Amino acid sequence: MTDGDTQINQVPDELTMKIAALLRNGLGAQQTTTNSENLSLGIKLGGDNYALWATLMKKANGGRGRGSHVTGDPSPLLKTDTSYSRWEQDDQCVFTWIIQNLESNLVNNVSQYPTAKALWDGLATTYGSGTDSLQVFDLHKRANSLKQGSDSLEDLWSRLQGIWMSIDRRDPNPMKDPEDIQVYNKKTQEQRLYQLLMAVDDKLEPIKRDILKKEPLPSVEAAYATIRREVARVTILKSGPSDNIQRKSD
Structure with missing residues (x-):
């Protein structure tokens, strides 16, 4: 296991404040566009905020009718398809959106991916995979010990949601039977x-x-x-x- 694998996945105070703003104002209020080829989520993937970033990026692409370029459903078109040129243009657009919402120090490491889906999967493997027990333990510990203090109720709620989102990402529901899933969720x-x-x-x-x-x-x-x-x-x-x-x- 590398040093990076053993680091505790923390939600920085600055990030939690951005989560609060996103949840209060809605995703649409946080997105800013100068033209159809630009997209800003208001936060950038920096390595320790993957769960929130991926959720917002997926919704942003879906909201623009290009969700399949990160989900892979439906499958990408073949080069022999008459609509491939248009699909490729859309895919490059999604690729650009993802790059625009990465911290600059990550861009050089991922720009070589051939498609938006390949880039998306590469980021998930690098920053979103794994269920390191220490990370899961720390997240549960922080959720149980969190106090409102001088924070507003909205900020507290947003901080909790950020932690819960990270827990769901790293420690998903293991049940298979529908009834067991319902009991677990309850x-x-x-x-x-x-x-x-x-x-x-x-x-x-x-x-x-x-x-x-x-x-x-x-x-x-x-x-x-x-x-x-x-x-x-x-x-x-x-x-x-x-x-x-x-x-x-x-």
Whole structure:
């Protein structure tokens, strides 16, 4: 095993802030285009953020009708096909988009790939493969110990999602039977619900207890929505009518 294989896959603070912005504003708000041949995700693959980067890049290509160039489904056209020239043009466009969203120090190492799919698979092998136990352990540890602190609720949620995304990538559901998959996913949801509630500020303890009293337990997404509404309600009550009057007079 190389030194790179044993490094713990961390989600840098700067990256988590970008995750927060992406999740709050939506992928479309983060993408900027100057013409049909340019695409910017707002983040670049730097080696330790593959899971998030690959998800956004795949969605961006799919949103432009060129998802097959990274998924390989349907298969690439043969050179003898009458539409091959158009397919090749689209493939080179996707190849360019991927390159545009890599850190500059990675470009020289991957520019020799012949197609966008070959490039995509090469990046997945280099930066996204492997289920190193130390990395998985560290991700679970950080998910269980994460605290809101001075972060906003939205930033906390985004940080958790970034960790969960990395866990799913490196430690996928091992079940094969549909019923077993459903049971496994339910237990994962419960675990993530508990992680969210442990991370949220203690001043929201009453709403956390209310969520845990529900039968059945809500999904982690539903719990987050409930907490977010409560935070908004408390904020409005704190502002009070006198504040509203003062703002109007200003």
